[in-house]
Amino acid sequence: QVQLVESGGGLVQAGGSLRLSCAASGSIVGSNIMGWYRQAPGKQRELVASITTGDIRNYADSVKGRFTISRDSAKNTVYLQMNSLEPEDTAVYYCNLWNSEIDYWGQGTRVTVSS
Numbered sequence: 259q260v261q262l263v264e265s266g267g268g269l270v271q272a273g274g275s276l277r278l279s280c281a282a283s284g285s286i287v288g289s290n291i292m293g294w295y296r297q298a299p300g301k302q303r304e305l306v307a308s309i310t311t312g313d314i315r316n317y318a319d320s321v322k323g324r325f326t327i328s329r330d331s332a333k334n335t336v337y338l339q340m341n342s343l344e345p346e347d348t349a350v351y352y353c354n355l356w357n358s359e360i361d362y363w364g365q366g367t368r369v370t371v372s373s
Contacts, residue, residue, distance in 0.1 A: 260284035260286060260357065260360075261284050261362075262280055262355060262365075263280065263283075263365075264351070264353045264366065264367040265278070265280075265367065266278040266367060268368075268370070269370045269372065270343055270369075270371055272345055272371055272372065273342060273343065275341045276340045276343065278340070278351055278353075278367060278369075279335060279336075279337050280292070280294075280336045280353030282335070282355050286355070288358070289310070289357075290310075290311055290357035291308050291354075291355070291356040292309055292329055292336035292355050293307060293316075293327070293355075293356075294306040294307050294308075294336070294352070294353060295351070296347075296350065297350050298346075298350075301349075303352065304318065306318055306321055306325065307321065307325055307326075307327035308327065308354075309328065315327055320346070324340065325339065336353065345371045345372070348370050349369060350366040351366065351367050351369055352365075352366045
């Protein structure tokens, strides 16, 4: 079993920054992909960014140039640095780990961007 614990959400004004962290623990075997998804009210959950154990990164078009994903594989921790935040970034952000063909999810952390 794998557990994901997120931190770093909160309220910020437009143009501000936040950094999300997600620490994974448990039975993580071999290569994996860690990422962040978000779900805004009334919308489907969408991928924000992901990173493989080989440091291959993928970003949603809406966050390219503003968000940066990174990871510390020794600590099984993934980070999301969010800059130039916009009200449209308001959502619950979920950490995701894909390992051994299983998806694991964190409990979510709320990010609210005021205009």
